[in-house]
Amino acid sequence: MLNKVKNIxxxxxxxxxxxxGSDKSIQLLLNVSEVKLIFxxxxxxxxxxxxxxVGGCVRKSLSGEEIDDIDLATSLSTEEVKIxxxxxxxxxxxxxxxxxxxxxxxxxxxxxxxxxxxxVFTDGRHAxxxxxxxxxxxxxxxxxxxxxxxADIHGRIFDPLNGIDDLKNGKVKxxxxxxxxxxxxxxxxxxxxxxxxxxxKFEHEPDIxxxxxxxxxxxxxxxxxxxxxxxxxxLLLKNIYILFSNDQSKEILLNIFPQFKxxxxxxxxxxxxxxxxxxxxKYLVLSLLILDETKEYEYFCHKFKISNKxxxxxxxxxxxxxxxxxxxxxxxxxxxxxxxxxNKDDVIDLLLFSLLINNKIKSSEIxxxxxFVNHCxxxxxxxxxxxxxxxxxxxxxxLGEKLKALENKWIENDFILDERFIEKSxxxx
Numbered sequence: 332m333l334n335k336v337k338n339i340x341x342x343x344x345x346x347x348x349x350x351x352g353s354d355k356s357i358q359l360l361l362n363v364s365e366v367k368l369i370f371x372x373x374x375x376x377x378x379x380x381x382x383x384x385v386g387g388c389v390r391k392s393l394s395g396e397e398i399d400d401i402d403l404a405t406s407l408s409t410e411e412v413k414i415x416x417x418x419x420x421x422x423x424x425x426x427x428x429x430x431x432x433x434x435x436x437x438x439x440x441x442x443x444x445x446x447x448x449x450x451v452f453t454d455g456r457h458a459x460x461x462x463x464x465x466x467x468x469x470x471x472x473x474x475x476x477x478x479x480x481x482a483d484i485h486g487r488i489f490d491p492l493n494g495i496d497d498l499k500n501g502k503v504k505x506x507x508x509x510x511x512x513x514x515x516x517x518x519x520x521x522x523x524x525x526x527x528x529x530x531x532k533f534e535h536e537p538d539i540x541x542x543x544x545x546x547x548x549x550x551x552x553x554x555x556x557x558x559x560x561x562x563x564x565x566l567l568l569k570n571i572y573i574l575f576s577n578d579q580s581k582e583i584l585l586n587i588f589p590q591f592k593x594x595x596x597x598x599x600x601x602x603x604x605x606x607x608x609x610x611x612x613k614y615l616v617l618s619l620l621i622l623d624e625t626k627e628y629e630y631f632c633h634k635f636k637i638s639n640k641x642x643x644x645x646x647x648x649x650x651x652x653x654x655x656x657x658x659x660x661x662x663x664x665x666x667x668x669x670x671x672x673x674n675k676d677d678v679i680d681l682l683l684f685s686l687l688i689n690n691k692i693k694s695s696e697i698x699x700x701x702x703f704v705n706h707c708x709x710x711x712x713x714x715x716x717x718x719x720x721x722x723x724x725x726x727x728x729x730l731g732e733k734l735k736a737l738e739n740k741w742i743e744n745d746f747i748l749d750e751r752f753i754e755k756s757x758x759x760x
Contacts, residue, residue: 357392357482360384365437366401369444370484372419373405373412381406382444383466383481383489390477393498394530403444404481406464409433412444430460448472453515467491474512474519475526476504501532509542517549521561521587524580528565528573540579550587559635562588566613572601590631591620596687607694610683610701614641618680619687624652647677648684655685661692663703664745667710671742675704710746712738 360366366384373382384392385404392398405412409431413423422436431446447469448460463469470479470491477498481489488495497504503526505512505519513519520543527535550558565571574580575594585591596619600611611619621628622645632642654660669678682697682704714737719730741748 357384357389357486357488359398360388360392360401360482361484361486363401365440366403366442367484368419368421368437369403369416369435369442372415372421373407373444374484380483383483385445385481386473386478389480389482389488390494390498392482393480393495401442403442404447404466404469405444406447406466408462409446412446431462450515471506472515473506474516474522476502476506477526477530479506498530501530503527503531504536505539505542509539510546513542513546514549517546518553518557518561520547520550520583521558521565524574524584525561525565525568527580528568528570535577535579540583543583547583547586555635558587559637562617562635563613566616569605569608570601571616572597576601588620590627593620593623596620599687603694607698610679614644615680615683618645618648618684622648622652622684624649644677644680647673648681651681652688655681656689658691660685661696661700663700666700666704667707667746668742670704670707671710671746675707678704712741713748714738714741 370382374380382403382405384401386402388398388401390396407415409425409428412433412435416423416435424434424436426432426434426443427445431448433444435442435444447463447466449463449465449468450472451459451461453459460472466481466489470481473479476492476494478494479490479492480494480498483489492506496502503523505523523539523543565574574584575591575597581594585594597616600608600616600619618628621631626649628645628649629642631637632645651660659665666678666682669681679701682700685692686694686697714734716726716730716734719733720726737748740752
């Protein structure tokens with residue numbers, strides 16, 4: 332009987348919140364079926380919530396942004412989480428037990444679930460944590476107020492640090508004492524700038540800039556892998572230029588990344604509309620910051636262990652740097668040759684990069700050329716080794732050299748070779 336009454340009260344409470352609650356913009360989170368399954372198995376009917384959405388997914392949902400991952404916080408221990416989910420055959424893997432984190436996998440989607448915790452010791456890179464039942468204590472160990480907002484499966488918000496007000500008002504604030512938050516994890520310097528660019532409606536607070544400058548050397552304690560992971564998120568910002576148009580953030584970022592000597596290119600990039608900006612992936616934006624005709628980019632790539640695939644793309648841009656200023660480069664014939672010699676993606680990279688170094692070319696022209704690239708049929712070299720064998724060639728270096736010479740001539744001649752020329756050239760010298 333008692334449980335029945337609790338269920339009725341719970342249902343009434345849920346109805347009243349849905350009808351009169353003000354925080355309805357997290358509806359996207361509430362409709363994820365896999366999440367509903369996790370909540371239903373971790374929460375007990377009639378009891379206080381034992382699991383809540385937290386951090387980026389709540390912030391993005393409230394801001395109307397696309398949600399790329401969902402993190403959950405729970406008052407349950409990791410063992411209890413695993414036991415409850417295992418009963419429903421939900422796969423759970425240990426991803427950070429020392430920090431209270433496990434990952435539930437449903438329909439190939441991953442959901443990090445972390446036990447409430449508080450930091451007992453930090454060295455600027457790692458933290459020793461103590462688990463807690465207090466949502467308030469958990470919120471105090473986070474970095475920014477806008478990242479310390481929680482929500483339950485019914486959309487009710489728990490906001491102990493007034494993060495929603497800061498989000499609405501465009502204030503990016505550290506929780507409590509800024510120097511202390513930074514010294515707990517120096518990567519928060521870069522995280523602050525990422526959130527500032529995305530959400531702030533004000534100039535930097537002097538105390539925050541002072542705290543960052545006083546602790547800037549702490550970045551050297553952070554692994555290059557973590558630094559680059561954070562940088563990649565910054566490179567995806569549509570309004571990344573705001574970090575370089577502001578003298579304070581520019582000075583600090585250039586201190587951390589002195590290779591960003593071409594940051595002024597982002598001013599023009601900033602003027603592109605959002606539909607055009609999405610053509611630039613994070614590595615292409617990075618190329619705008621570091622690439623020219625020199626090989627200086629190689630040190631940056633080595634330091635941050637950039638993949639060979641990306642290095643190859645950078646090398647292609649650097650090698651063609653001077654060509655991108657030439658009007659001849661933008662002819663369809665030349666573009667077709669480049670497609671044949673490289674690939675369509677690399678050619679599109681060159682075209683997009685050219686817009687930021689060639690003031691004579693217009694985005695409308697580049698869009699037409701990109702359309703040409705996408706629809707261009709890649710030519711096929713019409714001569715094979717077997718063809719040359721008819722003229723007395725045997726397999727070996729001479730045959731390969733002759734094939735290469737004919738192919739070069741074919742490319743040079745806009746992928747056309749006269750039959751008489753082929754027969755004449757095919758004869759053994």
